[in-house]
Amino acid sequence: DKDMLYQLLLGTSGVSIVASFKEEEKDRKCSVSLRTREEIDLNEIARHFGGGGHKKASGYTVMKGIDEAMQDFISYSGAILI
DSSP states (O other): HHHHHHHHHHHHOOOEEEEEEEEEEETTEEEEEESSSSSOHHHHHHHHTTTTEEESSSEEEEESSSSHHHHHHHHHHHHHHH
């Protein structure tokens, strides 16, 4: 169950955001699911990539492979969280 995994990971010391990436190989798109317990607005991150949701749980889909989607997420979220 994905929700149980999110709770486990978010309970780990030093973890602020859990990001789950799932690539659909047939049409080369990647779905990204974000969760946090911190005072981080994940909706802001998701909206940047064309998605949305809530402050602590959001998501988006991009027409990219998983490697590029992960790099884009890391670059953008790292820049706004520092």
